[in-house]
Amino acid sequence: AVAGSARAEGNPEVKWRLTSGFPKSLDTIYGAAEVFSKYVSDATEGKFQIQVFAAGEIVGTFQAADAVKQGTVEMSHTAGYYYVGMDPCFAAGAAVPFCLNSRQQNAWLYHGGGSELYNAFLAKHKIYSLPGGNTGTQMGGWFRKEIKTLEDLKGLKMRIAGLAGQTMAKLGVVPQQVPGGEIYPSLERGTIDAAEWVGPYDDEKLGFYKVAPFYYYPGWWEGGLSLHFFINTDKWAELPPHYQAIVTAAAAAANVDMLAKYDAKNPKAIQSLVAAGTQLRPFSTEIMQACYAAAHELYAEISATNADFKTLIDSIIAFRDQEYLWFQVAEYSYDNFMIRGRKK
Amino acid sequence: AVAGSARAEGNPEVKWRLTSGFPKSLDTIYGAAEVFSKYVSDATEGKFQIQVFAAGEIVGTFQAADAVKQGTVEMSHTAGYYYVGMDPCFAAGAAVPFCLNSRQQNAWLYHGGGSELYNAFLAKHKIYSLPGGNTGTQMGGWFRKEIKTLEDLKGLKMRIAGLAGQTMAKLGVVPQQVPGGEIYPSLERGTIDAAEWVGPYDDEKLGFYKVAPFYYYPGWWEGGLSLHFFINTDKWAELPPHYQAIVTAAAAAANVDMLAKYDAKNPKAIQSLVAAGTQLRPFSTEIMQACYAAAHELYAEISATNADFKTLIDSIIAFRDQEYLWFQVAEYSYDNFMIRGRKK
Known part of the structure; x- marks a missing residue:
């Protein structure tokens, strides 16, 4: 007082x-x-x-x-x-x-x-x-060549950081640290094979589509x-x-x-990127499932030596599994119809 | 000043x-x-x-x-x-x-x-x-009987208001105005055949599942x-x-x-409703597509005599169509994997 x-x-x-x-x-x-x-x-x-x-x-x-x-x-x-x-x-x-x-x-x-x-x-x-x-779900980044199988990930030099980089490393990707301003020349020269940034609106400004035309989705790490x-x-x-x-x-x-x-x-940017020659590609189910398993393997490893991390990730995963049980009902079925159903 | x-x-x-x-x-x-x-x-x-x-x-x-x-x-x-x-x-x-x-x-x-x-x-x-x-996508409401075809909508007395009610009326539904507190007894007595409210968390409190076990989704009007x-x-x-x-x-x-x-x-509520005997049902594609067409017919009718409405709905629809072109890429494919893909 x-x-x-x-x-x-x-x-x-x-x-x-x-x-x-x-x-x-x-x-x-x-x-x-x-x-x-x-x-x-x-x-x-x-x-x-x-x-x-x-x-x-x-x-x-x-x-x-x-x-x-x-x-x-x-x-x-x-x-x-x-x-x-x-x-x-x-x-x-x-x-x-x-x-x-x-x-x-x-x-x-x-x-x-x-x-x-x-x-x-x-x-x-x-x-x-x-x-x-919040950014919403980000894109999976720009790739100079198509990647279809787990074999295509081996030795791939990708600009990707943090837990996503560690997850990718388990599958043979070689994560690279490259500041934003150097991504374009690195992709152009082939010093790196792929790079993730944010999503269409931000990515368009940096012009990646000119040197790495395959734009993968979704950015499962974000x-x-x-x-x-x-x-x-x-x-x-x-x-x-x-x-x-x-x-x-x-x-x-x-x-x-x-x-x-x-x-x-983002909606205008993705259209403009596609009009400029960007090739949209979904990550294959094989790659998504292997990355999913690798990510959870990583969580177990970190949790074994970091009690705070274990507390946090256990809370997130329990929450996530409950959330998707509900989201698949009203929210997902509504979006699904608006994307696919009404076109028929 | x-x-x-x-x-x-x-x-x-x-x-x-x-x-x-x-x-x-x-x-x-x-x-x-x-x-x-x-x-x-x-x-x-x-x-x-x-x-x-x-x-x-x-x-x-x-x-x-x-x-x-x-x-x-x-x-x-x-x-x-x-x-x-x-x-x-x-x-x-x-x-x-x-x-x-x-x-x-x-x-x-x-x-x-x-x-x-x-x-x-x-x-x-x-x-x-x-x-x-915001509520997120709402549920489609509680029905005493299953509705599978457009024929099942004819003469159905449903508690549903506003533009959704007017859309449903085009397909033979008879919209009813029933205050929240009277929905349960009306469903129980069969004075009405169906009622929409909000979503699992709110709906559970009112106990609708006991008198109208079929819980439809999505609430395409919200x-x-x-x-x-x-x-x-x-x-x-x-x-x-x-x-x-x-x-x-x-x-x-x-x-x-x-x-x-x-x-x-909502996640806990939907699980508890299902455990109590609620039967989850998606609206059929036939019903969704007919309602979609009826809603847009209604917008054209109102727009013909209401210039403000035309300005608003034209803006919304143009925006919506752009949005879903983008949402189907990163956002939808991420949710799709999290709901279906990772289970395999």
Whole structure:
């Protein structure tokens, strides 16, 4: 009560810095941080300013979680799976192969105990997270040659990271780390054979279809990537409760807004990519099933030595299996009819 | 500037009343208004209070839009399609048969010009709307007997309203208006043959499976029902800009929260309904295709005499057709594998 009464009534001036995990060229995903920042500023008569910096302006993408942990910046907007090098648990709130789609991510995070579990882990790194965007199911990436069988994966040099890269490695793929700006020349020269990025709207800008015409789907390693706002726990605790409430609502608003923006932009992009010569290809059932098995083998291996990961992945998988029992009824049958049935 | 400077800095006291279109028993959908109201209160140190009233406490469900229009209450949280009697355009922002799923609703409303078109229409009724929740694809309702062919629809007395009822009527169904609390006894007595409500979580509470065991899917008239906050335009204009920003973010936060809650609750409910003897049945392709054709016939008829409706439905249908071209690629193929492929 004393601390509370010492605070000025109304809206005190607060200035924070946010380091995005993304370049400005990914305007939908980078833009979610600006949408969030504007909500917060508008809600506080401009008194709570959160300045958004693109990846690399303060720290790079892969340093963002550590910058929040150290208090170099108050917060970040990023994808947790960039930090699997610090701990594979970081991926659990973002996307893990063959798990939740975007709606199920939100259901698990907001109402399935997901955010509580993720934050219990993140607290060890002095991070408090709020879901802050989703891409929907991503594409499986660009390939210079068709891949039809498991044999075609062997020795394939693919730009793919994190748990997805480790899953692919079990099947003979050689995962490569290539920054976004170098993917095109690497594909062109044949230094790499394949690369995954995001989805049609973002991928189109980088022109991959000119050098790797086969565009595979679905991106089974990101059935519904959740972005998060990562906030330093000390800085979070210093905020007045009504600023915490504003940040919480603004993050949720940015979450729904970002997916809506992708869903509005991707349809034109996929058509334009196909018109430009992109060849759409589904991953074969043989490849999907082998990757599914490899991913779950990987989860068992990590779980054997990482109790936090086991807690998180067990929760996700149990939730996922329940969700798909329901989604196959109304949701899937509706989409199925709208895609296939009404054409007959 | 004069009006602005006359206002107190910070957070002035404002008290509003919100009439929900729903009873408290629908805790997920009714609860979205309480989630919203709490965000607004918490963000303003309790200075902006929005008291939530259940349907019937101030006005009934079907009077809520008019109560906002007349200024009897400042706002409502409701489903636009309840007001098709005032104008069929009211349904366009909520759900129209065989149109958008929940993600596509958000994409159209937030980034496809949907909210602008809907608000241009609603302004004629002194209403400003913000999307405020979604149910996902609903179920097709409870039937005392199996229906397999179009012949089985003839003379069927079904509790179904609005554009869905008018679509069904074209195929011989006799739509019935029955309040929620009277559905069970009406089905039990056989006064009606079928009734649609929401989905597993809500339907389970009312016990329909005991008197009408066939539970059909999908609810093609609500591929992704959007709820809205309806706000009186004069009251909206009176709010300080930062209160408008808070209301806007809180509505979006309630939007994503409500769907997440349904998605977390429905899986257990559908399993428990099946365990209790519910018989799940998909609508036959014959019935789906005939209903699809009837719905589009209805849209043409209404459009012929209602220019606002034509503007809205043309926008929705063009958007929908683009969306499903994209959704069939990554999103649908991912869900398809997760539902069917991984089991093999």
